[in-house]
Amino acid sequence: MKVLKFGGTSVANPENINKVKSILGNQANEKIAVVVSAFGGVTDLLLSASKLASQQDLNFKNSLAEIEDRHISTIKELIPVTSQSGVLSKIKSELNTLETLLEGAFLIGELTPKLSDKIVSYGELLSSYIISEFLKAEGLDVAFKDSRELIVTDNNFGKANVDFKKTNTLCEAYFANNSNQITILPGFVASSSTGNSTTLGRGGSDYTAAIIAGAVNADILEIWTDVSGMYTANPKLVKQAKCVANISYEEAMELSHFGAKVLYPPTIQPVLGKEIPIAIKNTFDPESPGTLIAKNNNGNGKTVRGISHVGNISLLSLEGPGMIGIPGISKRFFETLSVKNISIVLITQASSEHSICVGIADEDVDLAAEAVNETFEYEISTKKIKPVILEKDLTIVALVGDNMKSHQGLSGKMFSTLGKNNVNIRAIAQGASERNISAVIKKDDVKKALNSLHETFFEENIKQLNLFVMGVGNVGSKFLDQIRQQKKYLKDELKLNVRVVGISNSRKMAFDENGISLKEWESILGNGEAADKKAFFERIKSLNYRNSIFVDNTASAEVSESYPDYLKNSISVVTCNKIACSSDFEHYKNLKHLAKQYNSPFLFETNVGAGLPIIDTLKHLIASGDKIRKIQAVLSGSLNFVFNTFNDSVTFHDVVKQAQEQGYTEPDPTIDLSGVDVMRKILILARESGHQLDIEDIENEPFLPEESLETNSNEAFFESLKKYEADFQKMYKDAADKDCKLKYVAQFEDGKAKVGLQQIPKGHDFYNLEGSDNIVLFFTDRYVNQPLIIKGAGAGADVTASGIFADIVRIGNF
């Protein structure tokens, strides 16, 4: 014999019930018991109706009307008109009784646990009856049996305890004598030996099925639900979760105990002793293999089998100097909780002799605190013990696996994963069975914690990076192109799964939690919401994803001022915007400090030399113990272009104009021509070499006449260039006469930096620098005579985008 159970979603509506029918129709011709839940959502409706009624709120009638409608419309849709009337009149009469019960609660203004169970049992009673009549009408060989006649419990309403002796006898007798192939039974409901309706706890239909399976010694118990098995984590929260094909009873029990709702925790117990396997199957994908829970089925030595979580947890701690040496404190503490019927979900390892800390359901914790404070009233009044400390809104996340005990380092890996993602751990515990390691964390961090842990333990080291890109102009759009082109390579070769979750320009912003399609980002952004920098940040913060990276492709000071907010929320920052790193030293230092403190890299490789690995090389030199003695560099692609193009056959004005038109200069060309841009770059290199420097400390001997520098529009600036053409020609001639070329050079030596135009003789490393190329010479303790040279294109959207890309990959490997 087989026992099948169909959950709430599987029977939520006529369409789904038809799926159940075809699953049952495909069974071999053996006897089967089929346990069904209430139609999805009906139990919640019944509970809310009862609560409203007991509060004398007439709105209970709305919930009742909805319940009635769900059942009547299902009957009308499923059962042929010819046989409808009998079913309708039976159900209507049941609904009338239900209404009377709710009215009773309304009139008295009270809901006893006994009445609550009576009311809530209607969910399963109605669904099972309707389904059995439907299947009969469809020609299946079906009987209906009320589980209250088979399962006997005590009177612990809401979560009654089963009397297995009586129950097993009743079940055996019924199924031995029943000749129908299929018996439909309501899940969740039972009755006490004194004849009251009781229930087995929320999610208890699984348990009903297991009790019957155990009693009749079934060959298998099949739990049909809305997911294809037991997953490595709740698939609704962790998209990458995978179905676990095989799992042991103990592992499944531990996972369900820690919140894997797919199986109600007590379900294992009735089948465990008889070694009846449990299959978890998907009603909506019957062909998929699902999960098999069986003895010793613990996955060929794999360690972590699943991650689950229990929400709505509070920590209650009792501590005080007076606890040391007073015997029996723990006994009194645990006794107090036990007398109040409060279950303890977790006892933390943190409990030393002078503190005890337990995890309790949020709903019980106020009562628990009151009771414990009362028990220790005397010790509290004499200040030997402090009143209990409560911390609410927490969640337990647990790693589960039978083989975890024989492996070292798992808890280290777990905690470092959480730490890296800035998930604060409030308490930890490890079951004595060593089958689980649990951490108590803040409720808001759950999704992030589950996903990071899943990544660490299950995803073949594929790391998910979540990008939020502000600025999608020249550089930004190239960057998005590069991500799109390289997505597959990044995943296959570097094990990085890069997803752009948010983008913004100055007008619009758009988000997609599944990742914005990089083929259509332009239209998606065009249809996005109005851009708002603060709202952009708030959205990223509330998404609270692991490995979030804010990419700033703007040149905006306002955007650069928001970096501390990002870093403080463990959101890494990658930027080609130079403003932050060249602003005052304290600000720069603070950003570096925040990056360290919050484990959120702050990278700005493209601030100097676009995509050239200048800052990264500098960091590596320093990390390896080298010391920077001198840096000499041509760092302005724009100025290099200008002086490479300028000669006695063109005017300086025309060359600058051309540079501006071809995008080699900033929109305001004076930023380049005044040397300010180069000052910022050498400042950043000096700071990265470990020196405390500000922009005012840099010597700058301008080559432009003061008048040109002081113009306040591009037009006026270009006009002034015309006026001073003779001076520019002289500059060129002086150099050419000495066989030299003009280069705008930045230098840093002995803690001092300077920038300015220099005549570079033939043979010098700078002499042959082409187009808009950059070059940097690092003279260090190790590179004494021959400097380490980095040279190449130092400007352009493509290379800048690739520099940002490289920073993203660096974070991926972090």
Ligand code: ADP
């Ligand atoms: P039913 O109504 O069929 O009893 P439940 O809602 O009680 O279904 O349980 C199925 C749900 O359990 C899934 O939809 C899923 O959201 C949740 N769940 C939580 N953890 C897990 C897990 N590790 N594997 C599969 N499902 C899980």
Ligand code: ASP
């Ligand atoms: N209907 C009950 C509940 O929602 C029992 C179950 O579905 O397992 O809790």
Ligand code: MG
């Ligand atoms: Mg369930």
